[in-house]
Amino acid sequence: MTGLVKAKEYDWKDSNMALIGSDTDREVKKESAMTEEAWKGAGEKTGLQIWRIVKFEVTHWDKNQYGSFYDGDSYIILNTYQEPDNEELLYDVHFWIGKNSTQDEYGTAAYKTVELDTLLDDKPVQHREVQNYESEMFKSYFKTLNIMSGGADSGFRHVEPEKYNPRLFQVKKESRKKISVKEVQFTKKALNSEDVFILDKGLEIYQWCGKKCSYDEKFKARSYIQETLKPSRGGKSKSETVEEESIPPNHSFYEALPDEELIPCNDETDDSLPAMHRLKDVNGKLEFTLVAEGTLKREDLASDDAFIVDTTKECIVWIGKDADASESSNALAYAHEYLKKSKHPFISVTTFRQGVHRESKAFTSALN
Structure with a gap:
């Protein structure tokens, strides 16, 4: 996974986080989203919409190409749907990272996904997808991937x-x-x-x-x-x-085919245990600490913080309803950085906000 492995690690100590997640930050994102040409019509009716990141810009992906992706690119996928007997529009938004996508490309995709989420008033459930490790939900959108x-x-x-x-x-x-x-x-x-x-x-x-x-x-x-x-x-x-x-x-x-040897897969054996980490703002500094390993319990989740729950098959970013603004805004990025150092860096990531999003059965079953 060239694009991910070579990415420069975030250095939160040197970043200006004073306004991240604040009301001012949200207003800036909202205003930016409202002027983004690519978002016009986004989420206004049920169906699938896909955008590709090209030189830091969000561009519409040809509908005839839905289900086809280039491994050197990053994409944003929005699924708008309704539940039976309910007229409210619901959303799942995914950013998909090709194995040869650059840090700039998938960084832009991640940022623009948050921007789209802000535009839709935090209603979408956010997902990170990596090539060849796509979630079943993501794959269900297409007859052929x-x-x-x-x-x-x-x-x-x-x-x-x-x-x-x-x-x-x-x-x-x-x-x-x-x-x-x-x-x-x-x-x-x-x-x-x-x-x-x-x-x-x-x-x-x-x-x-x-x-x-x-x-x-x-x-x-x-x-x-x-x-x-x-x-x-x-x-x-x-x-x-x-x-x-x-x-x-x-x-x-x-x-027409050469008789070359197959390049071996270098995937290492994954013997890691499920783990839960807490992301907490302590006097303006974000602290990322291990809460539990092996057996994960729902009672360890707290409404005033954000948590990264790694089942080794998928990663859940759980944001408490009273979480600090900086915790909420940076949790997905922390999950991404955490996974890069794990033995399963490419598993799908899903964000749930307490009281806003309905948790998946896979997540609830992972908590004792």
Whole structure:
């Protein structure tokens, strides 16, 4: 995760926090949000809205590309919905960090997410999502989650098909209802018999079906080629479907792929325990202290502070209804910094405000 690992750590001692979270700070954010062109119409009706961060600016993401993200970018996703028999609009706002996104990009995404939250009067539940570690909620928004290499300055729309850099996608059934399409290392050794793979050469597209793949994976791959890849080629591309059991070894599909070794995954074994930390403002200085480890209890939460609850599977930022303004404003950033030093730095982060947001079942079940 290049963008996150290389990020410079926050140094709260040297930052001017006097106005952070104050009424003045909120008014400044609110005024800024109201003049942000990208937020016009945000959250006014049910549905999904997505923005991409381009050179510190919030830009609308093409609706035809919803579900597709570049690993070199950061995005903001707003889901506006209503519950049955209730006309009130409710929100979940996520900022998604590509594995090669820079600190400037995801920092802007995080700041602008808070700005959008302020514009919507603190109603949204905020979430941090990191590529390949997305929450089930986030993945549920899209029929297919498609991760592509590149970023704002290297998108396919700026590249002629004839000069296109070939890519290899894996189409994999993750669960009964979820099939993912993800770009994988460009090598023959990435292939396996259980899944379907798409070789995208720009004007030539191949669908390679492993001998043990499912019908659903074949259907999803075919739909992805027809609905996503081909339209972006101006109708000039041709596609071919090949079966592992019948394709000859000298077929152009195999000849296009190098036989390079797979880059090993360096994920270390995570033997860490669930933990709860308190963020407390003591005479104008924020103190971050461990409250409990192993067994987490609801009675340890206090309404006058903010807490970071790490279950090792997800991280919850819980903000008490009487929490200090600086505690409330900085809790998400502290959670981000805390996770960077953990063995699971990329798990999803969700913020709940006591008395404002309904807590998830996963969070309540983690507290004894």
